[in-house]
Amino acid sequence: MLSPARLALAAALLLVLRPPAPASAARPIVADKPVPSEATATARWLAAQNTWGVLSNVVSYSDGVPGEGHGIPYFYLTTLDPTARDALQDQRTSFTLSEFPLGTCGKIDPENPTCAKLTLTGKLKLVDLQSSEADLAKSALFTKHPEMKDWPKNHHFKIFKLEIENIFLIDWFGGPKPMSPSQYLEFGR
Amino acid sequence: MLSPARLALAAALLLVLRPPAPASAARPIVADKPVPSEATATARWLAAQNTWGVLSNVVSYSDGVPGEGHGIPYFYLTTLDPTARDALQDQRTSFTLSEFPLGTCGKIDPENPTCAKLTLTGKLKLVDLQSSEADLAKSALFTKHPEMKDWPKNHHFKIFKLEIENIFLIDWFGGPKPMSPSQYLEFGR
Numbered sequence: 001m002l003s004p005a006r007l008a009l010a011a012a013l014l015l016v017l018r019p020p021a022p023a024s025a026a027r028p029i030v031a032d033k034p035v036p037s038e039a040t041a042t043a044r045w046l047a048a049q050n051t052w053g054v055l056s057n058v059v060s061y062s063d064g065v066p067g068e069g070h071g072i073p074y075f076y077l078t079t080l081d082p083t084a085r086d087a088l089q090d091q092r093t094s095f096t097l098s099e100f101p102l103g104t105c106g107k108i109d110p111e112n113p114t115c116a117k118l119t120l121t122g123k124l125k126l127v128d129l130q131s132s133e134a135d136l137a138k139s140a141l142f143t144k145h146p147e148m149k150d151w152p153k154n155h156h157f158k159i160f161k162l163e164i165e166n167i168f169l170i171d172w173f174g175g176p177k178p179m180s181p182s183q184y185l186e187f188g189r
Numbered sequence: 190m191l192s193p194a195r196l197a198l199a200a201a202l203l204l205v206l207r208p209p210a211p212a213s214a215a216r217p218i219v220a221d222k223p224v225p226s227e228a229t230a231t232a233r234w235l236a237a238q239n240t241w242g243v244l245s246n247v248v249s250y251s252d253g254v255p256g257e258g259h260g261i262p263y264f265y266l267t268t269l270d271p272t273a274r275d276a277l278q279d280q281r282t283s284f285t286l287s288e289f290p291l292g293t294c295g296k297i298d299p300e301n302p303t304c305a306k307l308t309l310t311g312k313l314k315l316v317d318l319q320s321s322e323a324d325l326a327k328s329a330l331f332t333k334h335p336e337m338k339d340w341p342k343n344h345h346f347k348i349f350k351l352e353i354e355n356i357f358l359i360d361w362f363g364g365p366k367p368m369s370p371s372q373y374l375e376f377g378r
Contacts, residue, residue: 052299054243057308057357058287060300076300080364082357098247101290109336110241111249111265119246147298168246168271175269 033104036114039177040187043169044071046097046118051144053097055124055162056083060148061095062140071185073120073162074127074137076148078155087160091123095162113170122165122181126158134159222293225303228366229376232358233260235286235307240333242286244313244351245272249337250284251329260374262309262351263316263326265337267344276349280312284351302359311354311370315347323348 031049034041048069052060061073073095077084087093097118099105105115127134137159142149151157164181171177220238223230237258241249250262262284266273276282286307288294294304316323326348331338340346353370360366 052287052289054285054287056283056285057359058285058289058299058304058306060298082365094245096243096245096247098241098243100241100247109249109334110247111334112336115247117247145298145300147301170246176271 033099033116036172039169039171040179040183042116042171043118043167043177043179043184044069044187046099046116047071047073047120049102050097050099052101053095055093055095056086057081059083060141060145062137062144064136064140065143071187072164074140075124075160075162076141076145076151076157077160078151078157080155084158084160087124088126091125092121093124093162094119094121096120113173116169116171119168120162120164120166121168123163124160125163127161129159133161137161222288222305225361228358228360229368229372231305231360232307232356232366232368232373233258233376235288235305236260236262236309238291239286239288241290242284244282244284245275246270248272249330249334251326251333253329254332260376261353263329264313264349264351265330265334265340265346266349267340267346269344273347273349276313277315280314282313282351283308283310285309302362305358305360308357309351309353309355310357312352313349314352316350318348322350326350 031045034045036042047063048071051062052058053073055061055075059075059077061075063069063071063073077087079085079088097120098110099116100110105112108115127137141159148157164184167179167181167184169177169179220234223234225231236252237260240251241247242262244250244264248264248266250264252258252260252262266276268274268277286309287299288305289299294301297304316326330348337346353373356368356370356373358366358368
């Protein structure tokens with residue numbers, strides 16, 4: 001039988017050898033996912049818990065400081081990237097989030113409807129850097145994405161927000177859940 | 190000082206309390222990421238290693254059985270979902286993949302250019318279920334997404350493929366890497 005000392009060594013080795021959990025962009029524990037019948041809560045939960053999505057390209061975002069999401073995604077983009085350049089030409093866009101990378105879908109396939117997907121359609125607007133909204137957006141972004149504040153000044157990063165016009169949520173069987181932007185934005189107020 | 194037995198207990202507790210790694214859709218270990226200067230290899234690596242991306246909505250895909258990716262993403266979609274319905278109306282689409290959920294970006298932010306992003310633009314085409322390509326696509330999809338073969342028959346899932354016309358890869362500082370569809374598709378042949 002193994003001695004306690006050998007057991008300790010074995011357990012310590014296991015700890016060291018276990019692959020590290022993937023980095024999750026400066027976010028702590030994921031709050032509990034709402035039940036599927038609570039569609040608005042689920043949409044807001046996904047927007048608050050995730051830190052990146054697809055807006056033409058893969059981008060980071062934040063809807064508020066951790067634990068205080070407001071539902072509006074803010075972005076920090078450089079016009080060196082076509083995503084921001086395109087937005088200044090034509091603001092219409094859509095932003096898609098997946099629950100899968102949060103790890104809360106369990107062993108379910110990413111396409112399984114019980115693994116939530118949220119697409120917010122609307123207009124990508126520049127936020128005036130002198131406004132109080134820009135201060136809110138900066139703290140929302142920089143708390144969830146700490147490296148952003150050190151991104152090169154000469155890349156002229158700007159703050160953008162998505163003005164949500166349409167919401168497409170799948171979080172269960174039976175098709176998308178109807179939800180208006182005001183239902184989504186006013187949730188929890 | 191702690192006794193070896195207490196150390197063993199503490200180490201065992203740490204093992205138990207450590208959060209489980211997120212599920213990664215029936216895929217084994219991620220092969221080594223190519224160096225950033227190998228742009229085509231990086232694009233093909235990302236297409237082969239990832240299992241889901243954004244094609245209007247979040248969808249699963251496969252470019253081949255594990256270890257034998259061919260670069261063309263195949264999808265298994267139901268026309269109950271607007272993604273497939275829209276494709277039958279207008280085939281033009283883009284498909285975006287992120288390296289971030291693979292866990293290979295380390296502690297880097299998802300938007301950091303060294304965390305690879307691939308957008309394939311082109312036409313989404315229905316694959317004839319009687320063709321030999323459909324057999325290849327099915328084994329590519331069902332090996333990486335085992336639950337697909339049990340998805341409800343009455344949802345009439347169809348196989349689609351992306352005919353790639355343009356490739357946008359970011360895998361390092363300095364902007365997108367130029368790459369033609371034939372360079373991408375012929376890589377490794």
